[in-house]
Amino acid sequence: MAITASKSHAHDAESRQDRRAQLVEATMEAIRQFGISRVTVAKVASLAGLSPGIVNFYFQSKEQLLLDTLRTIAFDYEQAVRGALDRARGAEESLLAIVDVNLDEHILNPRTASVWYAFWGESQARQDYLRIFGEREAAMQARIFSFFESLREAGTRTAVNAKAVARAFDALIDSFWEDCMADPEGFDRAASREMCVAYLNSVFPGRFERRCPEVDPPPERTRADGEDRQDIQGMLAPWTYRNPELFDVEMEAIFKRQWLLVGHASELDEVGDYLTFDAAGERALVVRDRDGGLNAFHNVCRHRGSRVVEGTRGRCRRSIVCPFHGWTYNLDGSLKSVPAFKTFAGLDKTRHGLVPLDVEVWHGFVFVRFQGEGASLAEQLAPVEHLVAPYRMADMKPLGGHYRKEYDYNWKIIHDVDNEGYHVPMAHPSLQQLYGKTYRDLEIDGVAYSTGTVDERPAKLWSVGKYKKLLPRFDHLPERHQRLWLYVGVFPNLVFAIYLDMMEFYMTVPLSVGR
Numbered sequence: 001m002a003i004t005a006s007k008s009h010a011h012d013a014e015s016r017q018d019r020r021a022q023l024v025e026a027t028m029e030a031i032r033q034f035g036i037s038r039v040t041v042a043k044v045a046s047l048a049g050l051s052p053g054i055v056n057f058y059f060q061s062k063e064q065l066l067l068d069t070l071r072t073i074a075f076d077y078e079q080a081v082r083g084a085l086d087r088a089r090g091a092e093e094s095l096l097a098i099v100d101v102n103l104d105e106h107i108l109n110p111r112t113a114s115v116w117y118a119f120w121g122e123s124q125a126r127q128d129y130l131r132i133f134g135e136r137e138a139a140m141q142a143r144i145f146s147f148f149e150s151l152r153e154a155g156t157r158t159a160v161n162a163k164a165v166a167r168a169f170d171a172l173i174d175s176f177w178e179d180c181m182a183d184p185e186g187f188d189r190a191a192s193r194e195m196c197v198a199y200l201n202s203v204f205p206g207r208f209e210r211r212c213p214e215v216d217p218p219p220e221r222t223r224a225d226g227e228d229r230q231d232i233q234g235m236l237a238p239w240t241y242r243n244p245e246l247f248d249v250e251m252e253a254i255f256k257r258q259w260l261l262v263g264h265a266s267e268l269d270e271v272g273d274y275l276t277f278d279a280a281g282e283r284a285l286v287v288r289d290r291d292g293g294l295n296a297f298h299n300v301c302r303h304r305g306s307r308v309v310e311g312t313r314g315r316c317r318r319s320i321v322c323p324f325h326g327w328t329y330n331l332d333g334s335l336k337s338v339p340a341f342k343t344f345a346g347l348d349k350t351r352h353g354l355v356p357l358d359v360e361v362w363h364g365f366v367f368v369r370f371q372g373e374g375a376s377l378a379e380q381l382a383p384v385e386h387l388v389a390p391y392r393m394a395d396m397k398p399l400g401g402h403y404r405k406e407y408d409y410n411w412k413i414i415h416d417v418d419n420e421g422y423h424v425p426m427a428h429p430s431l432q433q434l435y436g437k438t439y440r441d442l443e444i445d446g447v448a449y450s451t452g453t454v455d456e457r458p459a460k461l462w463s464v465g466k467y468k469k470l471l472p473r474f475d476h477l478p479e480r481h482q483r484l485w486l487y488v489g490v491f492p493n494l495v496f497a498i499y500l501d502m503m504e505f506y507m508t509v510p511l512s513v514g515r
């Protein structure tokens with residue numbers, strides 16, 4: 001008896017499961033045909049070939065039925081991803097496995113895509129839906145990030161921001177779901193896969209060839225001091241230069257979280273001297289405090305958000321007075337006074353100071369970081385510290401002032417060409433005559449730098465010839481620097497060009513995806 005009962009329970013459970021699956025299936029079909037808001041229990045029952053009473057027996061309400069349907073889609077997806085990742089070996093195979101799951105017809109087809117987005121459309125008003133989407137998104141992001149991070153750590157592309165690349169890769173995969181829903185006929189799985197492989201190769205060149213991993217393992221890459229960068233040049237996929245969503249990701253994940261240059265400490269000599277700097281939709285203010293230190297804040301008044309100081313530089317007296325309604329802040333950012341203070345019932349001045357930012361002075365150059373945490377700039381640039389230390393950059397004084405120009409192209413383009421000396425012979429004939437074949441693009445532990453040595457060869461250009469002849473010895477510089485031109489890249493947007501008699505810097509400040 002006991003055995004029979006047990007079998008019977010198992011059988012009951014199985015058939016209940018089948019029924020539920022059948023109803024979930026019918027619900028998906030109903031959503032596809034009628035849209036989520038017009039799904040009714042009667043329609044689901046009719047599509048399943050059952051009576052509405054049976055539907056109500058399994059699901060207490062239409063809401064419950066919908067929720068179970070969404071959970072089922074999310075569960076199936078998660079199971080498929082886990083299965084594929086279990087079979088994959090290494091980060092490369094894992095990333096390709098994620099691509100393949102998302103292009104698998106059982107997972108991504110016009111119906112699942114349209115149902116998924118129908119739920120997404122509802123999710124803004126539904127916490128339970130939102131949680132399911134959030135969990136799937138977070139799980140995917142975390143996985144993808146970990147794969148990119150391990151590729152970054154194991155390879156030579158240590159400057160790659162794994163978080164930003166993971167976001168972009170995730171967005172690329174999401175775009176296949178959108179394509180499949182919007183244009184089921186035109187959606188091309190093979191071309192989509194190729195695009196993913198091309199994108200992955202654009203970030204980690206040559207790592208994602210179509211090959212059998214057993215027969216042809218990926219080339220070993222080693223990292224060494226001063227490794228030549230010529231072998232790792234690559235282009236990003238064209239869409240990355242014109243995609244506004246990727247631009248937003250770049251601002252959030254890169255520009256808001258990296259150290260950005262504001263100016264040189266010598267521009268902030270006196271108490272109350274300030275510099276401002278806008279980037280990634282944020283506004284920074286750096287001011288010299290009475291104790292001689294530098295403070296950085298969001299240049300945003302705590303009253304109505306006005307800039308508290310205007311222009312790119314200036315001097316406040318003893319305090320910072322917002323030009324809009326006159327809220328006044330001390331140089332340490334604390335709120336000092338508020339006109340008609342009594343009319344602001346309950347305003348706690350101690351909680352309404354300017355919002356501080358991370359600030360760091362590196363060899364005299366002042367940097368801010370809008371968000372995020374992590375390495376100090378000194379730690380980030382430690383690999384090239386021995387190269388820059390002799391130049392006494394903190395003691396330098398600005399000669400030429402800042403120069404700013406706007407261009408109609410994506411910010412990455414300038415770094416693509418500037419980061420490689422390949423353009424020098426054609427684009428800068430005078431530099432070619434100055435240091436010619438000695439020019440090299442190098443990298444130490446993720447910090448890119450380039451060097452050229454001023455040679456003794458006669459130069460065709462009068463100015464280059466004279467420069468070579470007149471160049472004196474520089475007693476403060478070690479022997480190997482005596483004729484060195486040094487360029488140091490500070491990720492993501494800055495290059496210090498350190499010459500013998502002077503230095504300059506140039507940086508990109510993205511205004512929009514194409515500007």
Ligand code: FES
Nearest residue numbers: 301303304322325
């Ligand atoms: S916005 Fe600054 S005082 Fe009103």
Ligand SMILES: [Fe+2]
Nearest residue numbers: 418423427428
């Ligand atoms: Fe150049």
